[in-house]
Amino acid sequence: MTWVLIIAILEATLTITSLYLLIKDGSKPERIWAWILVIVFIPFIGALLFFFFGINLRRQKMFDLKKEIDYAQFEKFVIKYSTEAEQSISKRHDVTSSYIHLIRLLTRVNSSIISFNNKVRILNDGPETFKAIFESCEKAERYIHLQYYIFIDGELADRFERLFERKIKEGVEVRLIYDAVGSWDLSNKMINRFSEIGVKIFPFMPVRFGRLARVNYRSHRKILIVDGLVGFTGGINVDDKYIKDDEQLGHWSDTHLKIEGMSVNFLHFVFLSDWLFVTRENLIKPEMFKLMDLIGDIPVQIVSSGPDTDYPNILQQYLYILYQAKKYVYIVNPYLIPDTTLSMAIKTVALSGIDVRIIVPRNSESVMIHWAVKSFFSRFLMAGVKIYLFQEGFIHSKVIISDDSVCSIGTANLDVRSLEQNFEVNALIYSKEETINMKKQFSVFQKGSKQLTLEAHKARPNIDRVKEKLARLSSPLM
Numbered sequence: 001m002t003w004v005l006i007i008a009i010l011e012a013t014l015t016i017t018s019l020y021l022l023i024k025d026g027s028k029p030e031r032i033w034a035w036i037l038v039i040v041f042i043p044f045i046g047a048l049l050f051f052f053f054g055i056n057l058r059r060q061k062m063f064d065l066k067k068e069i070d071y072a073q074f075e076k077f078v079i080k081y082s083t084e085a086e087q088s089i090s091k092r093h094d095v096t097s098s099y100i101h102l103i104r105l106l107t108r109v110n111s112s113i114i115s116f117n118n119k120v121r122i123l124n125d126g127p128e129t130f131k132a133i134f135e136s137c138e139k140a141e142r143y144i145h146l147q148y149y150i151f152i153d154g155e156l157a158d159r160f161e162r163l164f165e166r167k168i169k170e171g172v173e174v175r176l177i178y179d180a181v182g183s184w185d186l187s188n189k190m191i192n193r194f195s196e197i198g199v200k201i202f203p204f205m206p207v208r209f210g211r212l213a214r215v216n217y218r219s220h221r222k223i224l225i226v227d228g229l230v231g232f233t234g235g236i237n238v239d240d241k242y243i244k245d246d247e248q249l250g251h252w253s254d255t256h257l258k259i260e261g262m263s264v265n266f267l268h269f270v271f272l273s274d275w276l277f278v279t280r281e282n283l284i285k286p287e288m289f290k291l292m293d294l295i296g297d298i299p300v301q302i303v304s305s306g307p308d309t310d311y312p313n314i315l316q317q318y319l320y321i322l323y324q325a326k327k328y329v330y331i332v333n334p335y336l337i338p339d340t341t342l343s344m345a346i347k348t349v350a351l352s353g354i355d356v357r358i359i360v361p362r363n364s365e366s367v368m369i370h371w372a373v374k375s376f377f378s379r380f381l382m383a384g385v386k387i388y389l390f391q392e393g394f395i396h397s398k399v400i401i402s403d404d405s406v407c408s409i410g411t412a413n414l415d416v417r418s419l420e421q422n423f424e425v426n427a428l429i430y431s432k433e434e435t436i437n438m439k440k441q442f443s444v445f446q447k448g449s450k451q452l453t454l455e456a457h458k459a460r461p462n463i464d465r466v467k468e469k470l471a472r473l474s475s476p477l478m
Contacts, residue, residue, distance in 0.1 A: 085114050092116075095405040096299050096430045102320045103301060106428075110313040112303045118261030119296030120429060122409065122437055123234070124444075126242025129256040130156065136230045136258070137163055143173040145225040145271050147204075149182035149218065149411070150237035153190050157238060161193060168198040175199075177271070177278055179219045180206040182237075202278045204423075217307050220411050220422040222256075223271045228290050231264040233257055233427055234409050235396050249363060251393030253448075255332070255441070257409045257427050263300035265289045270304045270425050277308075299430040305412070306423035314412045314426055315419040318400060319345050325402045328355035330442050332399040335413035336360050336373045342414065343376065347383035355386070359445050361396075362389040371471035374464070381454040388449035395445060398426075399438060407435040 089096050089103065096103065096114065106112035123129040137144055144167065151157065164174045176194065178186055180203040194201045204219040224232040234256030236242055241252045259267065272284045305313040322329055322345045329349060336358060338346065350356040358380070364370035377387055401407040410426025412418045429435065 085116075088116055089114070092299075094299070094430070095432060099324065099406060099430055102317070102324065103430075105316060105320065106301060106303055106313060109311045109316065110303060110305070110309060112301050112313070113266060114299055114301040114430070115262035115266070116297060116299050117292060117295055118259060118263050118298045118300045120260075120298050120300065120427075120431075120434055121258040122434065122441065123232075123236075123256040123258060124441055125253060126236060129232075129234070129236050129254075130159075130243065132258050133224060133232055134159065134163065136226045136232075137167070137224075140167055140172045140226045141170075142227045143175065143225075145175050145223070145268070145275075147177040147219065147221050147223040147271050147274060148238050149179045149220045149222060150239050151176070151178040151183045152185040152239055153187050154240035156240055156243065157186075157190055160238065161190075161197070164194065164199050165197040173200070175275060176201045177204050177219065177274055178202075179204045181218050182220070200279075202275075204274065204278055216417075216421055218422050219274060219306075220418060221270065221274070221304075221425045222411055223267060223425065225264065225268045225271055228264060228268055228288060229260065229292075231259045231267040233259075233267060233411065233425055235398050235411060246394065249361075249365065249394035253390070253393060253395045253397065253445070255397035255399050255409055255438075259300060259427065261295040261298075261300070262292055263302055263427070266302040267425070267427070270302065274423070298434060301428040301430070302425065303408075303410075303428055304423070304425045305419070307421065308423075312419055314410075314424055315339075315342065317408065317426065317428065318342060318414070318419075321400055321402050321406060321408070322346065322349045325349060325354045327403050328357070329400065329402045330439065331356075331358045331414070332395060332397040332442065332445055333358070333414045334361050334364070334394070334396050334398075335369060335415045335418070336376060337369070337413075337415035338376070339416055339419070342419070343379070346385060347379060350380070350384040356384070357386040357388065357442075357446070359388045359390055359395060359442070359449055361394045362391055362450075363394065365394075368471055371464075371467040375468035375472035377452065377457055378454075381452070381457055387452045388446055389452055390445060390449045392448040397445070399442070401435050401438050401442060404432050404435050404439065406430050407438045409438070 085107075089100060103114050107114070121132070123132055144164075168174060176199055178201070183203070191201060205217065222233055222235065222237060235254040236256045242254065245251050268288065269284065272288060276282050276284060303313055303317050305311075305315070319342065346356060346358075360373055364373065380387060398410055398412055399408065406428065408426050408428050410424065412422075412424040412426055418424055
């Protein structure tokens with residue numbers, strides 16, 4: 001048997017197998033057809049790409065088991081507190097009553113219980129965020145729990161190492177989950193140094209031969225918990241580009257959130273759930289959750305989503321905020337590659353007369369993503385959406401705010417990967433004061449941006465239109 005024949009048989013086997021798995025998956029038709037085009041028109045390589053990035057793990061038992069274990073452990077805490085939360089809403093005279101159906105929706109599909117005993121602080125950019133993070137970690141007495149999509153070598157990692165070593169000597173436990181793909185540049189030397197000083201460090205879903213589909217299902221979450229009292233989440237990773245200008249894109253702007261109060265329990269549960277999944281060590285125990293004294297009065301709801309959830313919870317959150325809007329919806333997101341449902345919602349709300357504004361970066365890390373994002377501009381602009389291109393470096397924030405009533409700060413992008421495939425987490429804040437604070441920051445971002453008009457967009461070169469159309473074909477895969 002010649003090598004040519006062997007390769008031909010292997011190619012045919014891969015192609016047939018991938019087409020079978022794709023059709024059996026039964027996901028969205030546009031996704032299926034996009035992959036069929038890749039598999040058929042890029043022989044062998046297309047099938048390999050499908051095995052790396054296309055296999056749908058959402059229905060697999062590994063995630064079903066995770067879900068069953070998580071909620072069995074957390075059920076008592078959820079049942080006890082959800083009843084109290086529902087009763088509290090009826091007694092309040094604030095924006096929560098306007099979003100009661102969203103609150104109930106997220107409670108039912110995600111056990112995302114709203115809590116009122118919270119204080120929040122919106123953090124803008126890396127220096128402010130890491131100052132707050134290190135100050136909180138210095139006060140740790142019991143544990144520091146961290147989970148990051150990107151945690152890589154550099155000045156920040158070295159600062160964490162020195163902090164961890166000092167706190168572990170004081171008796172503080174440190175647990176760290178890093179995503180195996182996002183933190184690909186985290187060196188074995190750094191991992192070993194963390195282990196040697198006593199950090200319990202584990203990768204999320206390491207990619208090995210035979211498990212190539214895991215490349216496609218990543219933990220995009222950024223979570224830090226200190227003693228169950230303070231929590232952080234948002235868009236900022238442990239990467240020096242947040243404290244130093246990026247060589248390619250310049251200043252890296254982002255938004256993070258510090259939470260104190262009852263909602264830290266629910267953010268902590270997301271971490272502990274993933275820790276159980278990664279290590280099989282069950283820390284989801286009553287002593288990990290605290291019924292705290294009065295800290296603040298900000299209503300917060302933690303929303304998580306991923307292949308282990310029955311519904312696309314964060315997508316549902318975005319859709320509800322859009323359709324509930326009476327005056328405006330302002331969005332900041334670097335990866336605007338929405339699916340059909342979200343794209344239609346954005347256009348429908350804008351066409352109805354709601355002020356819809358979206359800030360995206362002028363440039364992107366990826367050429368393909370850059371043109372895929374631009375491929376949505378024409379239809380959005382024609383529907384009345386105001387699009388602003390951020391000029392002062394790269395903007396990485398994942399923020400949505402509406403009607404001076406509700407704002408969401410978290411990790412989820414507006415693309416298929418975040419809303420259907422990745423593990424994500426957002427914090428929903430039902431507060432006029434904090435929404436207006438975030439609106440002020442949106443104005444800062446808007447001043448650093450240039451509005452794109454429909455006329456200017458129509459005048460773009462024909463070659464740009466071709467690039468957009470080609471990138472748009474692959475958007476269901478992103």
